[in-house]
Amino acid sequence: MNTAKIGVSALAILAASTAGALARDQIQSAGSSTVLPYATIVAEAFGENFDFPTPVVEGGGSGAGRKKLCEGVGENTIDIANSSSRIKQSDIDTCKANGVDEIMEVRIGYDGIVFASDINGADFAFTPADWYNALAAQVMKDGALVPNTAKTWHDVNAALPEQDILAFIPGTKHGTREVFDIKVLEAGCKATGAEEAFVAAMGEKDGEKACLALRTDGTSVDIDGDYTETLSRLDANKNAIGVFGLSFYQNNTDKLRVATMSGIVPSTETIADGTYPVSRPLYFYVKKAHLGVIPGLQEYIDFFVSDEMAGPNGPLAAYGLVSDPELAATQAMVAAGTPMGPLN
Amino acid sequence: MTLADMSQHRPSLYTKDARTKARNSAEKRFRIYGVVAVGVGVLALIVLLSSVLGSGLGAFRQTMLSLPVTLDAKLLDPKGNRDPADLAKATTITYGKLLSQALEAAVTEKGLAPEGMKTKEIGALISKEAPAILRNQVLAKPELIGTTIDFEALAGGRIDGFFKGRVTMESAALDSNVSPAQLELAQKMRDAGMIKLALNPAFITNPDASELRPESAGLGVAILGSAYMMIIVLVLALPIGVAASIYLEEFAPQNRFTDLIEVNIANLAAVPSIVFGILGLAVFINFAGMPQSSPLVGGLVLTLMTLPTIIIATRAALKAVPPSIKDAALGVGASKMQTIFHHVLPLALPGILTGTIIGLAQALGETAPLLLIGMVAFVKDYPAAPPEGFLDPAAALPVQVYNFTQRADPAFIERASGAIIVLLVFLLAMNILAVLLRRRFERRW
Numbered sequence: 001m002n003t004a005k006i007g008v009s010a011l012a013i014l015a016a017s018t019a020g021a022l023a024r025d026q027i028q029s030a031g032s033s034t035v036l037p038y039a040t041i042v043a044e045a046f047g048e049n050f051d052f053p054t055p056v057v058e059g060g061g062s063g064a065g066r067k068k069l070c071e072g073v074g075e076n077t078i079d080i081a082n083s084s085s086r087i088k089q090s091d092i093d094t095c096k097a098n099g100v101d102e103i104m105e106v107r108i109g110y111d112g113i114v115f116a117s118d119i120n121g122a123d124f125a126f127t128p129a130d131w132y133n134a135l136a137a138q139v140m141k142d143g144a145l146v147p148n149t150a151k152t153w154h155d156v157n158a159a160l161p162e163q164d165i166l167a168f169i170p171g172t173k174h175g176t177r178e179v180f181d182i183k184v185l186e187a188g189c190k191a192t193g194a195e196e197a198f199v200a201a202m203g204e205k206d207g208e209k210a211c212l213a214l215r216t217d218g219t220s221v222d223i224d225g226d227y228t229e230t231l232s233r234l235d236a237n238k239n240a241i242g243v244f245g246l247s248f249y250q251n252n253t254d255k256l257r258v259a260t261m262s263g264i265v266p267s268t269e270t271i272a273d274g275t276y277p278v279s280r281p282l283y284f285y286v287k288k289a290h291l292g293v294i295p296g297l298q299e300y301i302d303f304f305v306s307d308e309m310a311g312p313n314g315p316l317a318a319y320g321l322v323s324d325p326e327l328a329a330t331q332a333m334v335a336a337g338t339p340m341g342p343l344n
Numbered sequence: 345m346t347l348a349d350m351s352q353h354r355p356s357l358y359t360k361d362a363r364t365k366a367r368n369s370a371e372k373r374f375r376i377y378g379v380v381a382v383g384v385g386v387l388a389l390i391v392l393l394s395s396v397l398g399s400g401l402g403a404f405r406q407t408m409l410s411l412p413v414t415l416d417a418k419l420l421d422p423k424g425n426r427d428p429a430d431l432a433k434a435t436t437i438t439y440g441k442l443l444s445q446a447l448e449a450a451v452t453e454k455g456l457a458p459e460g461m462k463t464k465e466i467g468a469l470i471s472k473e474a475p476a477i478l479r480n481q482v483l484a485k486p487e488l489i490g491t492t493i494d495f496e497a498l499a500g501g502r503i504d505g506f507f508k509g510r511v512t513m514e515s516a517a518l519d520s521n522v523s524p525a526q527l528e529l530a531q532k533m534r535d536a537g538m539i540k541l542a543l544n545p546a547f548i549t550n551p552d553a554s555e556l557r558p559e560s561a562g563l564g565v566a567i568l569g570s571a572y573m574m575i576i577v578l579v580l581a582l583p584i585g586v587a588a589s590i591y592l593e594e595f596a597p598q599n600r601f602t603d604l605i606e607v608n609i610a611n612l613a614a615v616p617s618i619v620f621g622i623l624g625l626a627v628f629i630n631f632a633g634m635p636q637s638s639p640l641v642g643g644l645v646l647t648l649m650t651l652p653t654i655i656i657a658t659r660a661a662l663k664a665v666p667p668s669i670k671d672a673a674l675g676v677g678a679s680k681m682q683t684i685f686h687h688v689l690p691l692a693l694p695g696i697l698t699g700t701i702i703g704l705a706q707a708l709g710e711t712a713p714l715l716l717i718g719m720v721a722f723v724k725d726y727p728a729a730p731p732e733g734f735l736d737p738a739a740a741l742p743v744q745v746y747n748f749t750q751r752a753d754p755a756f757i758e759r760a761s762g763a764i765i766v767l768l769v770f771l772l773a774m775n776i777l778a779v780l781l782r783r784r785f786e787r788r789w
Contacts (some may be wrong), residue, residue, distance in 0.1 A: 024635060026725065026737060030718070037752065040554040040722040047724050048476045049435045054724035056637055056737045059750070060715075076633050119518065226750045251555075251752040254515035308437060315472070315556055 024075045027055035027300055031065020031082030032175055033226060034111060034245055035282050038316050039082050042304045045315065050303070052296030057082075062175040066285065069103070070095035073289045079297055081285045084111065084175035089343055102288035105340035106301060107330055108310055110322040112246035112271040113179055113278045116256040118238040122161040124259035128277070130157045132188025134165045135220045137213040140194045145201070148215050166240040168233050171224035179280045180243060181212050187277070231255065246271065247320025271322040272312075279322065288339055298337075305330050396764050402508045403762025406544035406559065407499035409470060409533070413446040414492040415482060426486045439475035439482075443467060443497065456532045458525055465523070469530060471498035473553060473560035499539060501558045501755040503530045507541055510754065547762060551724045552739065552747065558755035561748070563763055565723050569639050569738030570708060570770075572730065576643025577650055577707050582700055584647075585654030592655075593662045594684055613652035620649045621713030629717060636718035637737035639727065645717060646707040653706060657699020661692035694785035701778040705771050711742040719743055741767045 029039060039057045047054025060068075062083040069081035070091055087105065095103060115126060133156045138145045153160035170176040189195040189211035199207030214220050223230045227248040234242045234256075241259070246266055249256055258266060262277055270276040284304070291298050303309060305327060310316050312323045324330060360368070417424065419442060420434045444467025451457045451466065474497035482488055498504075502522035505511035507530075516524045533539045550562025596602045624645035628634045634641050665688045673683040714720055720743050727736035739747070741763065748760035 028636060028718070028737075030721075033750070036722070037555040041556055043722065044554045044557075044724055045436065048479070049432075051432070056718075056721050056723050058637070058718055058721035060720075071630075074633075076629055076636060078636070227752060228750060248752040250520050252754065253520040254518040308435075319556060 025295055026053035027080065027294055027297055028058070028078045029055060029065075029080035029082055029284070030058035030060050030068050030078050031080075031284070032062040032084040032282070033059040034062075034084040034175060035082035035108070035284065037247065037319060038108065038282070038321055039284070039304075041315055041319060042300075042309055045309065046296075046300055046303050050296065050299060052299065055080075055296075055300060061173055063173070066091045067094070069285055069287060070098055070100055072098040073100055073287065075294075077287070079287055079290045079294050080301075083283045083285060084280065085178050086281075086283065087285055087340075087343070092343070100287055100289065102339040104286040104288055104301075104334070104337065106284050106286065106305060106334055107281050107324055107326075108284060108305060108321070109282055109316065109324045109327075110271055110279050111282050111320075112266045112268075112276055112322060113176060113183075113280070114244050114246055114249045114266045115241055115259040115261065116234075116244055116249055117241045117259065118234055119255050119257050121238060121257055122163060123257065124153070124160060124241065125263065126160075126259050127157075127191070127262050128184045128188035129191040130160065130188070131167075131184050132192055132194065132211075133157070135167060135169075135214050136185065136189070136194070136211070137215045138194070138210070140192050140197060145194065145197050164239055165219045166237065167220045168223050168230045168240055168242040169220055170230075170243055171222040173224060175280075176243065176245065179278065183278045183280075185214075186211050245320070246322070250320045268317060268320070268322045272325065281324075282321070285340075288337065291337060301334050302331075305334050307331075396761050396768070398761075399758055400761025400763075400765045402510075402758045403547050403765075404544055405508075405541050406546065407504040407507050407539060408542045409447070409497045409499045409539050411447055411450045411495060411497065411538065412492050413443065413478065413495040415489045416442065417490045420482060420489050421486075426489070428483065428486070431483055431486060431489075434479070436475040436479055439479045440467070440472070443470050443474055443478065443495075446495075450538070451529065451533065454536055454538075456529060456536060458529055461525060461529070465526060466529070468522075469500055469503050469526060469533075471500050471559045472557045473498055498557075498559045499530070501753060503527070503539075504559050505755055506530060507534070507539075508758070510758070547759075548766070551726060552722055552744065553724075554722070555751050555753050555756075558751070558753045558759060561756070561759050563741065563744055563766055565726055566739040566741045566744035566763070567766070568727055568733075569642070569719070569723075570741045572639035572727065572734055572738060573643040573646055573740060574704055574708060575730070576640065576734065577647050577704060578700070580644070580647040581650045581654050581703065585651050585700070586658055586696060588651075589655045589658035589662060590684060590689070593659050594680070594688070609652050609655055613656060616712070617649055617710050618712040618716070620645050621716035623648065624713060625716045635735050635737075637721050637723065638735045639738050640734040641717045642714055642719050642738075642740065643734070645713045646710060649710065649713065650703040650707045653703035654696075654700050657702070658692070658696045661695025661699065662688060664695060665691045691787060694782050697781050698778045701774050701781070705774045705778075708770060708774070709742050709767065711740075711746055714740055714743055720746065722747070741770070 036057060036059045043055040043057050046052070062085050065081040066083055066087055068078050071077045087103070092103070115124070117124060130153070133139050133148070134150055134153065136148055139148045150156050150165060152162050152164055154162040156165070169180060186195070186208070195207065195211050198210040201207065202210060221233070223233065227244050230242040230244060231252065234240055244256070246268070249258055264270050264276045266276045271279045286297070286301055307327070308314055310321070310323055310327060314323070317323050419438055421431055423430050444463050447470060448457065448463050448466045457466070477497070478495060502511050502516070502519070503526070506527050511519070511522065511527070513524050513527060516522050516527050530539060546560065547562045548567065549564045550560055551565040553561040592602065592605065624641055628641045628644055629636055669687055669691065670683055673687045674680070678686065711720070719738070719740055721737065721739065723737045723739045725736070727733040727738045745760050745763045745767065748756045748763060
């Protein structure tokens with residue numbers, strides 16, 4: 001009885017592994033958890049309205065997605081990497097080494113990063129300098145760099161309420177952290193003059209890096225999970241400020257009170273016209289060698305950037321994506337299948 | 345002191361001396377510790393269950409909207425030839441507009457429509473899934489075009505939340521996705537019988553849904569994916585595990601090599617499951633070229649993970665068969681193989697099955713190894729029937745719980761808890777089955 005069973009199962013494995021080499025008929029994508037909801041919305045609508053199977057969308061983070069994309073060409077590698085930050089030269093090099101020569105870069109729109117606290121808390125009006133002075137390890141005081149001792153937001157800026165500093169910021173594996181570092185901490189570092197002092201003391205490269213060093217006394221907490229985790233931490237700790245994506249905030253406006261940044265309230269409008277400073281483009285990267293091989297891939301990417309999806313009145317904008325003013329150029333690029341040039 | 349004195353002072357058995365008292369109270373204390381320990385466990389279970397049931401039972405009921413929809417031929421079939429290819433050109437966006445207009449007409453007719461509310465805002469009461477359902481109905485039955493049908497549509501997530509108490513007028517005032525006026529309209533429609541809360545079998549059968557339509561998200565693909573994986577685990581792990589343990593227990597010589605194997609099996613049972621995921625990615629996907637996100641790869645990885653559990657349980661069951669039975673069989677002239685297959689294995693079977701079911705239950709609840717082989721993904725299409733279905737992308741139940749908890753829309757919290765309830769029911773059923781099998785077939789000597 002057992003030998004028969006083992007024989008059957010061995011056959012099953014054999015059959016399965018040969019069948020694995022057969023054609024895959026659905027699109028596979030992976031990457032940024034920020035792009036994930038948008039990609040699922042498009043995938044769902046694509047599956048409904050086209051005669052192709054619904055694409056499979058995986059999360060995992062921007063870097064992981066790009067790494068998977070660059071694993072090689074073939075049906076057991078993914079077709080599209082979603083990314084909330086631009087591809088890096090190191091990724092392109094890995095891609096080249098594995099035979100992935102041509103990649104298309106498609107910008108789908110912009111995403112804002114908002115600072116929000118509990119709905120019943122005080123109002124906050126921040127500037128990047130406030131955040132730098134609140135969270136950085138070393139700040140400028142009377143023209144010299146000193147260790148940060150600020151306890152409340154009021155210590156940082158007299159216009160802010162007397163509330164203990166406690167910030168939940170995205171962990172370093174998130175693409176969102178990169179934007180927070182550049183658009184908030186570095187900007188604040190420059191604005192307060194700390195960057196100049198760092199560069200004078202340590203040289204250009206180390207000086208810029210020193211701007212991103214955060215204090216380690218528990219006032220800033222890295223959140224490695226998703227925004228849902230940040231929200232539940234805020235719920236448990238009403239005095240804290242959390243960093244969220246705009247779309248997440250828009251789905252939870254009844255629980256969160258959003259802060260202004262440099263006097264601007266974050267919204268799809270203020271991000272689209274560029275007045276709200278903390279925003280970033282969202283991308284997906286397509287393996288060109290798979291176009292024409294994986295059924296529906298070209299149709300899917302055309303559909304993704306079409307006006308009815310990514311346009312200002314489409315479902316992506318309704319969910320919180322800031323649609324790209326240059327969408328028409330992207331559509332033409334996608335239709336023509338232009339691969340991306342070298343990074344500048 | 346004389347002997348007589350001592351016998352005089354000997355205490356009666358009925359009066360307790362100090363040491364007996366101390367012993368008795370020590371025992372009493374120990375019993376209290378035990379009761380407290382059990383109490384803590386039960387309390388934790390009650391808290392867990394009540395929180396899961398409290399937030400998850402809502403997922404099994406859903407707000408439904410019924411309205412008459414006129415399927416306008418001009419919109420849906422502008423060419424008028426009922427050609428399926430032309431009909432397919434009317435997308436869900438067209439159907440969405442049609443539904444919004446139909447709902448506006450229906451509420452205006454009943455005199456419920458609030459003044460100044462736009463068609464789009466009224467239409468927002470309907471789930472974004474409804475146009476897709478309607479479109480599929482029409483494509484399947486083109487003769488419906490031009491007629492008026494009674495259509496049951498899902499209500500939007502926020503409206504559903506309102507009737508389940510998750511959304512209130514106060515929260516709606518602050519919410520950018522719903523307005524108090526829309527909720528008032530929904531309440532009026534409910535009073536007029538257009539909206540009702542109904543049982544929601546779709547939660548078990550529907551596939552996952554995107555963040556714009558939490559109300560239609562279900563567990564169908566995940567349950568299928570989990571079932572496929574369990575089939576693969578059962579078909580592979582049970583025969584391999586039983587064969588390995590019979591050999592190790594009955595035939596293998598006692599030497600360093602078999603000792604090494606035994607230590608390794610015991611060790612493997614304690615290896616964190618994510619390690620098996622890494623192995624699966626390297627061997628099954630990158631080396632053998634099997635498709636990503638497929639139940640086949642998931643099942644193979646879980647098989648590796650379950651094998652040590654099954655082997656350990658099987659060996660324990662084989663060992664528990666009294667040697668006298670083996671000796672008797674051998675004594676009347678049975679061969680070693682006959683002894684094992686005719687006498688030892690049948691007697692050990694209840695133990696083996698129990699171990700297998702517990703191993704399966706463990707595999708059913710596993711998420712970490714699936715993360716690396718692409719099963720933690722948004723999968724909307726049902727996998728085909730086996731055996732081809734083993735190669736189609738699918739999700740798994742615990743993965744679906746994880747996916748739901750990552751979503752921004754608060755309606756997914758209810759879905760996640762609902763999925764946990766379903767997973768718990770499956771686990772409970774499997775464990776009860778294991779207990780029943782043991783009760784029914786176990787023999788004591």
